Amino acid sequence: MPSEKVTRTRGKRTMSKLMDAGMRVLADRGYHATRVDDIVKAARISHGTFYLYFADKEDLVRALAEECAEDVKATVAGLGPVSQGPDGRAQLREWLERWSVSYRHYGPVVRSWMEDHVPDPALAQVGAKAFADITASLRARIAEAAPPHVDPELAAPAMLAMIERTFYYVLSRGIAVDEEALLDNMATMIHRGFFGGTG
Amino acid sequence: MPSEKVTRTRGKRTMSKLMDAGMRVLADRGYHATRVDDIVKAARISHGTFYLYFADKEDLVRALAEECAEDVKATVAGLGPVSQGPDGRAQLREWLERWSVSYRHYGPVVRSWMEDHVPDPALAQVGAKAFADITASLRARIAEAAPPHVDPELAAPAMLAMIERTFYYVLSRGIAVDEEALLDNMATMIHRGFFGGTG
Amino acid sequence: MPSEKVTRTRGKRTMSKLMDAGMRVLADRGYHATRVDDIVKAARISHGTFYLYFADKEDLVRALAEECAEDVKATVAGLGPVSQGPDGRAQLREWLERWSVSYRHYGPVVRSWMEDHVPDPALAQVGAKAFADITASLRARIAEAAPPHVDPELAAPAMLAMIERTFYYVLSRGIAVDEEALLDNMATMIHRGFFGGTG
Amino acid sequence: MPSEKVTRTRGKRTMSKLMDAGMRVLADRGYHATRVDDIVKAARISHGTFYLYFADKEDLVRALAEECAEDVKATVAGLGPVSQGPDGRAQLREWLERWSVSYRHYGPVVRSWMEDHVPDPALAQVGAKAFADITASLRARIAEAAPPHVDPELAAPAMLAMIERTFYYVLSRGIAVDEEALLDNMATMIHRGFFGGTG
DNA sequence: CATGAATGAGTGTTCATTCAT
DNA sequence: AATGAATGAACACTCATTCAT
Incomplete structure (x- = not known):
């Protein structure tokens, strides 16, 4: 019709x-x-x-958050097994770049559920779910390659923390850095710190 | 009188x-x-x-922020040179513990200046200054020991990001983890990722 | 066509x-x-x-009110002369029953024009007209039989008041009473109070 | 101090x-x-x-309603035993006058809880309580003197209905009547209808 | 120094009514 | 004749800040 x-x-x-x-x-x-x-x-x-x-402002943000959560989860899940050699580092680097593209778009929403004391429980819920799903993805990858004394359970959130906040500093707060260099460095640090990468 | x-x-x-x-x-x-x-x-x-x-609500938060900034800067500055061996890792571990104590107290203030779009410019200013000072401290230490392909300029904020957010997840959001184990792991990851630590 | x-x-x-x-x-x-x-x-x-x-919401209520007013007026006008003996009481009783049937259907509309400060003047008008017509009917009947010291002019609205509100309490607010007994009692009270009924 | x-x-x-x-x-x-x-x-x-x-508009009306309920209950409770002779009628007449004075002041509040579908449950509650207390007072008096075939249980609300609505018509809607005559008439009708008064 | 009553600008939300399709 | 999306005026409520006592 x-x-x-x-x-x-x-x-x-x-x-x-x-x-x-x-x-x-x-x-x-x-x-x-x-x-x-x-x-x-x-x-x-x-x-x-x-x-x-x-229904209200929160309702719209929640709708955005759900859209965003799908995107971010998919992006993060796009990381395959990470080897200890230089190609592992290269994979991480590409994956970080894809994440940065997603973050450039959805950053404001991510931050809304990252804030201290999110007032809307439904929004907090979406954030908590995204957090859980993302760390689960990371945990799986880290578990395959973690160096000794690195517990994937604890490393996953630390890795997420580092990536999200660094993107926040750089992409949102506009701290001037060479973005290519930043991604290179982060790839290296993550490779060494979380995947036993040997530089 | x-x-x-x-x-x-x-x-x-x-x-x-x-x-x-x-x-x-x-x-x-x-x-x-x-x-x-x-x-x-x-x-x-x-x-x-x-x-x-x-003068107003922001004025009080600013006062708290200044007190807090002093404490955090001092704590972070308490990190000495970090060697690549196991004692470097141990030093990091102790330093992280001191930082966690500080965070437990001053976390709420740190988060107030970390939030997306801090409404009060003066508060944002205090946060920016603290950020600059802290990353400067870290940069100095990292510069002494960074592994190849790790630029201290970029590694410092990434390290800060990882530590601050992880403390936030764990100490404020109450994600249940064994705190001792967490500090152990973070020390290891930081040692490996930022200081060329060898397991 | x-x-x-x-x-x-x-x-x-x-x-x-x-x-x-x-x-x-x-x-x-x-x-x-x-x-x-x-x-x-x-x-x-x-x-x-x-x-x-x-034309607007009031217009619909007004249309309902006109329909309702016709019905109620006809019902009330259905009361014939009331004698002082027991058959007068019986007539009142039947008439009250017919009124109660009408009220059960049109009560909500009656109440809409009975409310304090009816916002729509046209609706108030319908209510006022119905009030006038109904009291006129009652007045005529009361005038034929009123006991001494009862002025039909004043008794008519009092009688209307008693009947309408009692129906409201019982039929709309759902105060639990034996409806048969209620009608019996009302018939008696009205008979005695307004028509010189003798026990 | x-x-x-x-x-x-x-x-x-x-x-x-x-x-x-x-x-x-x-x-x-x-x-x-x-x-x-x-x-x-x-x-x-x-x-x-x-x-x-x-707290809101309802809260104020509720406060007024409580004040009003006290006053009305006290006024109604002021009716003593009603004899069947002329002095019973005279007592009723005086009591109605006192009630009319109260109504002139508190009428607007009484009407607010009398309305169809009172939106605020707390207000409805105050009204229901007042209704119960007032009918209880009336019931007691009627029970002492009710003519045959008049059940005090049912007569009390009918009496309240008649008085309240008649005051409403006359005192609030400004239907022009001789108030003295009105009170006289109501006293007579009530006396005859509810207390077995013999004219 | 301390008090707490008073202020009013700012914001969210509802709902009768209009109008392009 | 029917639709339902869009409109905006009306109203409720919050809270940082001021000021007389």
């Missing part, structure tokens, strides 16, 4: 305008400073329309 | 009651959910008195 | 679907909590269609 | 300004049309201050 398709289309477009706008505002202002008003202005829709699509 | 002395003493006591209370509330509720009202209730003083001591 | 006939038929059906739904929602939620949204959902029609049939 | 007394006094004054204003606005506009904004304007205080004293 064309009419059904039309209305659905309009609705879908508005929805994605809202999510895009939400993403932009989140990136600009951060989670706590984001106002519904900012979002609807950015989406060029009226205030009331927002509530046709989302 | 004795009276002046008395009031001064009273003033000092009120001031520290406020800072203690601020610390507690910050830990409990997090930066954004902290209300002046919570602080004055915790300090058992009146609402108006708050503004005799601090 | 057959097509016109068809559409007319369709229009009538939609109209009555709306009025039925309005009645149901009014009964469920009460006048102030009734939302256009609830009505169109109950009628299973679209939001916009509502405004093809009614 | 004078200072404590002063502040308390100020607070009390504001509180009563709010309750007075609430009463006035309720009388003017009715429960549903009453806005917090109207109340604070009438009380000549700021919007925010309202929330220092009441």
Whole structure:
């Protein structure tokens, strides 16, 4: 039915305008400073329309978070077994690059669930789930190659911590560094620290 | 004048009651959910008195941040040269333990300046300064021992990222881990990844 | 034109679907909590269609009110002369029963114009007219039989008050009573109080 | 302590300004049309201050309702045993007059809990309690004197219904009647209908 | 020094009504 | 005749900050 398709289309477009706008505002202002008003202005829709699509601000962020979590989990899961030689390091380097691309887009959302005392439990939940899934992926890889005295259980979150926060410093806070060099270095450090890489 | 002395003493006591209370509330509720009202209730003083001591809420957090920055910088600076052998790893381990003690106390403040889009520029400033000082300390140590292909300039923030976030996961978010084992592992990973440690 | 006939038929059906739904929602939620949204959902029609049939929410309630007023007036007018003996009481009893049947259906509408400060003047008007007509009916009957010191002018509204509110308590607020006994009692009290009934 | 007394006094004054204003606005506009904004304007205080004293609009109405319930219950309880002779009627007449005075003041509140589908459960509760207490008082009196075929259990609410609604018509809706005559008539009707009065 | 009542700007949310399809 | 997405005015509530006592 064309009419059904039309209305659905309009609705879908508005929805994605809202999510895009939400993403932009989140990136600009951060989670706590984001106002519904900012979002609807950015989406060029009226205030009331927002509530046709989302129960409240948190609801939109949660929708973004779910989208984001899927993307990040898939990206992280894209890492294959890491050998101790130079090709292991090269694989890590490529994988980090893919992650950095994802982070450049979804960083604002990741940060919203990383914040201290996330006010919305549903959002915290999405974050906790993503955290668990990501560390599980990493744990599996580390377990295959960890050097002595490195427990994959503990190494996985440490590795995630290092990567996420470093991206945050560099990609979001705009600390000026040569990005190529950064990825090179991180690949090296991770290879040596977590995978027994021999440089 | 004795009276002046008395009031001064009273003033000092009120001031520290406020800072203690601020610390507690910050830990409990997090930066954004902290209300002046919570602080004055915790300090058992009146609402108006708050503004005799601090220009606004941010002013108190800034004061806490400065205190905290001093402590963290000193702690981090307490790391001596790190050798590649097992005693280097042991030194790192002890130093991490001292840092964890500091973090247990000052974590809430550290997180307030680590948050995405810190609203108060003065607070952001304190955080940026602390970041710079800490990475400078680390850079110096790493420079003395970095393995090939590890640029101290880039490794320092990565190391800080890993330590701070891991403490955050474990000490603040209450992810259950054996803390002794965690410190052991971190010491090993850092030793290997940043200081050319050989297992 | 057959097509016109068809559409007319369709229009009538939609109209009555709306009025039925309005009645149901009014009964469920009460006048102030009734939302256009609830009505169109109950009628299973679209939001916009509502405004093809009614100027606004008040317009629908007014239409219901007119329907209801006709019914109640006719019911009340159905009371014949009331004698002072036991058959007068029996007549009252039957008449009250007919009224109770009407109230069970139209109660929600009656209450909407009985409320304190009815916002819509047109609705208030319908209520005032019904009030006037009903009290006129009652006045005529009371005038034929009122005991000494009972002015029909004043007794009529008092009698209406007693009946309407008692039905409200019992039929709408669901205060549990034996309905037969209630009607018996009311018939007796009204007979004695307003018609000089003797035991 | 004078200072404590002063502040308390100020607070009390504001509180009563709010309750007075609430009463006035309720009388003017009715429960549903009453806005917090109207109340604070009438009380000549700021919007925010309202929330220092009441959790929300309902909270204020509830406070008024409790005050009102006490008054009405006491007034109704003021009716002594009613004899069947003319002095019984005279007693009723005086008692009704006292009730009318109370109603003139508290009518708006009484109506707020009498409305169809009271939205605030706490308010409904106060109303239900008042209803129960008042009918209990009436029941006791009626039981002492009820004519045959009048069950006090059922007569009490009917009597309340008649009195409350008649006052409502006359005192609030401003139907023009001679108030003295009205009270005379009501006394007679009640005396005959509920207490076996013999005219 | 200390108090706590008062302020008002800022923000979120609801819902009757309109209008392009 | 019917649809349902969009609108925006109206209203509730919070909280940092001020100020008379």
